Amino acid sequence: MPNRLSTETSPYLRQHADNPVDWWPWNAEALAAARAQDKPILLSIGYSACHWCHVMAHESFEDEATARVMNDKFICIKVDREERPDLDKIYQLAHQALTQRGGGWPLTVFLAPDDLAPFYAGTYFPKEARYGMPPFAHVLEQVRGFWDQRRSEVRRRRRACGCAGRGADSRGG
16 A cells, blocks of 8 residues: 555655555645654655665665554654755754764654654664664664653753754744
């Protein structure tokens, strides 16, 4: 069954329409769902010609078990960087601030549902541990656990670094 990306104009987003991930496009409805369900947002930004975007899609976004974790723990939003360079710029800069290194694609950013401020970011995450990186499912579990158990610390750190309220337009624009 196709997800919400099947009617999007972006060929890149439509490539993900049959993923078992319950993808949303970036819009006011998705952001409202995150707030209503009090779920953090998993924002994935990529583009059609990106090799690692396709690798991560095949390894994780097409995998039923990984998709189940994503769907249970996050509101998952997929963005085509070529259609939304504004969002890409905001969250690439956030990635650089959070990780102290350059960004790239696929860009994976976890956002607070209320103000869209990022609290964890990375680029490609492998399905299985390799390249000195943890498996994506482990990252998902750890990020959600941290959000659930230490939300006040996340908010305090965001305020201290000036990240709070610096997310994209919360109306979906």
